[in-house]
Amino acid sequence: LFLTQPYAAATLVNGSLRKVVAAPRYVDVNEWLAVNTFDFFHYTNLFHGAVAESCTPRDCPVMNAGSSVDYTWTDSQRRSVKIPAPQYVDYVMTWIQNTLEDENVFPTKGGAEFPRDFQNAIRLIFKQLFRVFAHIYHSHFDKILHVSAEGHLNTLFAHFISFSREFDLIDKKELAPMADFIAELEALGRI
Structure with missing residues (x-):
């Protein structure tokens, strides 16, 4: 359903989101990754x-x-172990929330350094968020249509994929369940 028109083309933004994902010139890359990870987590959780x-x-x-x-x-x-989707998503969101609140991973105190493996932690979070997106699209897109939120979801997903690509956060094999939709977003100039 999400691959069909007009749903696949529904977005809130015309043009590519690639321009907005690059780290600003004087912003630390890890700070940029952290703040965007926080936002993607919250928006994915809302959807x-x-x-x-x-x-x-x-x-x-x-x-x-x-x-x-x-x-x-x-x-x-x-x-x-295979577990029901709501339990899996609950585990994922709880784990991400706990990680975001862990000062050893996401330091908030002035002068505190990000850990050496920070970008690996970000990759694990993005992998799990991608899986939540993929599940929503494949199993619940009809509910997104029911509340007329397809443009919002597609825009968030295009932003998420653009950001993931900019910083090499998700393995290409992991993207396979959404490859056709990602290709459609590329063809539409969204990513």
């Missing part, structure tokens, strides 16, 4: 909240991005 009533263990017994891609959660014993 999932908009479809949460229809994302139930009965309707979404496995976290997926369409019929061919299932996502697993790594439990405390380091085992990959």
Whole structure:
């Protein structure tokens, strides 16, 4: 459904979002990554909240991005387990929130340095946020249409993908479930 017109072309911004994702000249790259990660987390969480009533263990017994891609959660014993999508998203959002609040990862005190592996932490967050986007598009886009929010979601996703590409945050293989839509956004000049 999200690949069909006019839905695929619905956005709030004309033109490419690539121009707005580059770090400003005098801004530390890690600061730029941090503030944008915080924003993407909150906006993605809002969109999932908009479809949460229809994302139930009965309707979404496995976290997926369409019929061919299932996502697993790594439990405390380091085992990959299939869990219902709402539980997976709850775990993801809780983990990201805890990471964002961790001063050792996202320092907020003046003079505090970002950790050496900060960009790896950002990559893990972006990977999980992408999975939430992919699930929303593949399983709940009809609910997004019902509230006429497709332009908002598409704009956020185009911004997210543009930012991810600018800083090499998501592996190309991970993007496969949304590759056709990403190609459509490219063809439309959005990313």
